[in-house]
Amino acid sequence: MTTSLHHSGENHSNHARDTIAKVEPRSLRTFTPTQAVLARSAGVFHWTPEGKRLYDFSSGVLVANLGHNPTSWLSRFKELMGWDAPSDGPYTEALTLTAYNAITPLEAEASEKLLATLRGEKGGSRMQTVMWAASGSEAVQKAIWAAMARDKTREMILATRFGFHGKKGLAGAVTGSETDKERDPRVRFISFPMAEIIDLSKRGQPIDLGPYRRELEALYHQFGRRLTALITEPYIGGGGSYHPPAEYLQLLQAFCREHDIVFILDEVQANFGRTRELFAYSAYGLEPDIVVLGKGLGNGVPVAAAVGRQDLFSCMDFGEGSDTWSANPMCCAAVLATLEEFAAHDIIGHSRHVSRVIEEGLIRLKSLPFVAHVRGENEGMVWGVEFKDHAGKTAAEWANAAVLACYQGDGVDGIHLLGPLAKKVVRISPPLTMSEIEARESMELMFRSLSGTTRPVLAV
Ligand SMILES: Cc1ncc(COP(=O)(O)O)c(C=O)c1O
Structure with missing residues (x-):
């Protein structure tokens, strides 16, 4: 049995945790140091049972x-499912x-609508089929299957080091780096610029692409x-929020084109507006062969998809991409x-x-002695705040203490964060619909929580 976390004054939450x-x-x-218990939610807020x-x-x-x-989303979802139909018997005639x-x-x-949307965005010309x-992770796996299906003698896959694509199957195989677990011999990792983009202050500065180009050429040679x-x-999400220059x-894409290698862009996390465009391929000037979508695709209903070139997906035969839940009606209603x-x-605008507003607030956090760096998407809605060793505590301890301090907030309001990446x-990724006032108030609360002016949790 696992021991559960308890927070004082949270009897209902503690009972659920137990x-x-x-x-x-x-x-x-x-692991999260808060184990928040969520009773109700609306907009940018959750409420605990207390x-x-x-x-x-x-x-x-x-x-x-x-x-x-969101009210209009919910009512459209119910309408598409037929859940708004009157019912006077034991069954309701609605969509299966x-x-x-x-x-x-x-x-x-x-x-059809997903394809039209993807094609309507800059860089979406290869969006022809929806799997x-x-x-x-399942969509990542299906994208790689499609790439491999066109020629079974071509079995090697390149993946950027410290990426996160999921934990299962081939998605797990292309996650992380060569050193952190027993590796699939078909996968080789390539470098992703991290040191060059360690902080927002480096944003927009050109980087030397020479070493990256040579690494790719050496792999092709091999x-x-x-x-x-x-x-x-x-951008590297789960690996610590590293946002590369588009070049x-x-x-990577040019290398793939030159050598007829399938270029797969995993936008499971970035899609639907996190990178100042609806899709990251537009923001980064790319035209992927397959784009992998998930998370925001259903705004909470579990749905994902690998979308891209028809000639690749058509190499898979009946049943090779099927399972119980894919293209489930509820998922389709959520996507629509x-x-x-x-x-x-104009949610993106x-x-x-x-x-x-949020970025200004995050930069202010850098005045605190235990905050090392802030990184994020230019005009996007995703950042990472990196902590550092300070006053005898490790960066990891500061990061966890920060998550807890934000949760405690001023006692009435707090901020829900996940455990550190x-x-x-610490990842900052509020809903895109957060209002300017909510952004200002929450960033003020975050600063006060971390600087110890609401309570002495992080006082230094
Ligand atoms: C970029 C990326 N790809 C794939 C996945 C895996 O998605 P799922 O957890 O839905 O399997 C994640 C999840 O965090 C992700 O961030």
Whole structure:
């Protein structure tokens, strides 16, 4: 049995934490020092069972880009599912919840609309086929399967080092680096610029692409036509929030084009507005062969997809990409409702504006002696705050203490953050719909929580 965390004055939450610790393994969650219990949510807020209000700086995990339970999204979702139909018997005539191996008109509409949206954005010309999936890692796996299916003699995959693509199967195989676990011999890792972009202050500065180019050429020299696919994230997310200059990603794409290697862009985390455009391929001037979508795609309903060149996906035969949940009607309804919301409102324009307010607040944190760096997307809605060793405490201890201090906040309001990435980086990724006032107030609360002016948690 796992021991559960307790916070004083949180009887209902502590009871839920105890129950979970008894009936679920701890491996189901990554460690967070707060273990927040969420009773209700709306917009950028969660409320705990004790009634404490938490600004959500995680959006789930970059999922609720439109905020939690947006009213127009919810009503469209229910309408598409037929859940608004009157019912006077034991069953309601509505859309089926499961259409395994069958087809619903809603699925056709969702696939068409998703393709039209992707193609309508700069760089979307290769978006021809939708391979639905039930999670991001599954969609990554299907993207790699499609790349490999076109020529079974080409089995080698390149992946950018310290990326995160999921934990399962091939998605796990292309995650991390060559040193952190037993590796799949088909995968080779390539360098991603990290030192050059360690802090926001380096943003926009050119980097020397020579070493990266030479590394790619050496790999081609070694493996030649055996290289079948290259997978990267637009920015390193789970590995600690590193946001590269566009030229680096364009170099990877050019290398793939030159050698007929499938260029896979994993936007599971970046998609739907995190990078100041609807899709990161537009923001970074790319034209991927396959783009992998997830998280924000369903704004909370679990849905993912690998989308791209038809000639690749058509190399897979009946059933090779099928499973129980992919293209499930509920997922299709969620995707349609999400696409419609982004089309109807200037959510991206709004978030670019609020992004500046948040970034200003994050830069202010650098005046604190235990904050080392801030990194993030230019006018986007995702940052990492890196902590450093200070006053006898390690960077990881400061990062965890910061998460806890923000949760405690001023006692009435707090901020919900996830446990640190790469041990010492705290992710900031509120919903794109956060208002300017909410941004100002929450950044003030964050500064006060970390500087110890609300309570002495982090006082130095
Ligand atoms: C870039 C990226 N790819 C893939 C995944 C895996 O997605 P899932 O957890 O839905 O399997 C994640 C999850 O954090 C991610 O950030």
